[in-house]
Amino acid sequence: MVTGSIARRWAKALFLLAEQENMLLAVTKEVDRVADAWNSSDELQAAMSNPMLDSKVRTSIFMEVVDKLAVSKTTRNFFSLLNEKKRVSEISAISRELQMLADKKENRIRAEVVSAAPVNETVVASIKAAIEASTRKTVVVSKRVDESLIGGIVTRVGDLVYDGSIRTQLNRIKEDMLNG
């Protein structure tokens, strides 16, 4: 709860700054890239949380990673301040919060389409169109394959879930048989 609150405040500050500089889309993507780099690198996380390392060394490591991702000056300054305030571990949460703020401003929602096998783009586009028609918002779709679904598709839009997977149907049959 405290972590979420801190991340929200940092995200809100960056959101306002980026909006003011008319760089919201770019900054959001840059932050997302840095968050991906942070999440995918256990070594980076270990180095940043290692008390044996000097703070200057840690700062130089972190800023080197940020610089390699070719971010804007605004984003670089933000991460520099974040490092200075020892809040680097909040990167993922800040990225999520910033994404939410940006989506809200752009009247945009995100949908995740999970399927047991790769899905035809036409189907994805149809799903996207249906959701856009339903919500009257721009939908950003991300796809993922999960073979444990056996067959079918699951679409998540915020809290809303359209579940058409065979896994769920089998589970439902199983529950019915156990309770029946």
Added chain:
Amino acid sequence: MKGLHIIFLVGIFMVIASGVMATPEQGEKSGAAEHGEVVHGEGHDAHAINWVDMSDEHNPPLVPMFFNFLVVVFAVYFILRKGLGAKIRNRKAELEDALKKANALKEEAEEAMAVARERSEALDVEMAKIRTDILDAAKAQAAQIEKDATERAERLKSESAALIAQEVAMLSASIRKEVVEEIVAMAEKRIVEKISAADHEKIAREYLDSVMAAVQDAK
């Protein structure tokens, strides 16, 4: 004081009695002389009561004797009047106290006897009541034990039945779960084996239709 009077009267009586007893002897002696019989005395002649003659050593005078006696009585009285009176009074008081105590003890004993008699009589009744109470209590306890045992047996029976039913239900549920899981696993395996790209495509289209329908319903 009363005792002194008694002593004094006894003294007078003794003096008079000695005089009276001497008179008939002298009369008999006189009578025998009149009848010409020779009276053999002990060397004494019959004579009258000697009242005051101090010279007659065989027959002392009665008045001085009486006077002596009074002196003796008076001396005795003078010597013993305090101690004897007090002793007599004390003795009387002691005797009266002892008598009172004896009476009190007698009354107490009689009361105790009466109480004991009453208690004895009441004891019989009480014993009979206790016996009846004990019998009643024993009967009630036996009935209660029987009732408790019956209830416990019923409860155990009921609990056993419930336990058996629970075990049966659990076993049944366990078997059902195993069977269902086996069936679902077999079905899943079969589907995974048999499902094809065309099936995926078909399922995706059906899913799209259902999403469309859901969206339409939401509108």
